[in-house]
Amino acid sequence: AQRVTQPEKLLSVFKGAPVELKCNYSYSGSPELFWYVQYSRQRLQLLLRHISRESIKGFTADLNKGETSFHLKKPFAQEEDSAMYYCALLLNQGGKLIFGQGTELSVKP
């Protein structure tokens, strides 16, 4: 069965500390993975996708097929990074996105 797991509901760090939000997936096909972010009082928006291999707002994520993981990392957290982060897996059939339950990142001053 296809599944996305984000083991941490809440991650709290201090400003300037490194951040790693964990995401593991279960999928028999070739995965296409995304990180979405929802800032307070804003809509859900795409942060980055693995096929782009890009860094957005200092965040990066590498797909590790051996460990079936797609962890989101940032070397130095900023207060404005505080938000809900969702890892999502795209299924080719019908463009269905499977989301993890989300991790709330809280960056303290």
Add this chain to the structure above:
Amino acid sequence: ETGVTQSPTHLIKTRGQQVTLRCSSQSGHNTVSWYQQALGQGPQFIFQYYREEENGRGNFPPRFSGLQFPNYSSELNVNALELDDSALYLCASSGAGTGGTEAFFGQGTRLTVV
């Protein structure tokens, strides 16, 4: 370019009633997906419409149905509402029929069933 808009923003219904939620897709997008997000959970895929045809469905009962119109706007209809249907309903539009492109989300409709 206008973004994805949903209406209404909040709604309270009684168990057993029917509800219709609306979504206007982003300009130029022909695909609309609907998601249900219960409190403390990630969004769950309900179904997707591409060029007015259903193009994939999640594990939701038939009382969840939808429509897409020629202008690519969409409706989500839920019949015989149950208390567990209380959730945030999200609409997302994208420019391709089978994913691979960015999905743009609306702000959601908060449905409360009492």
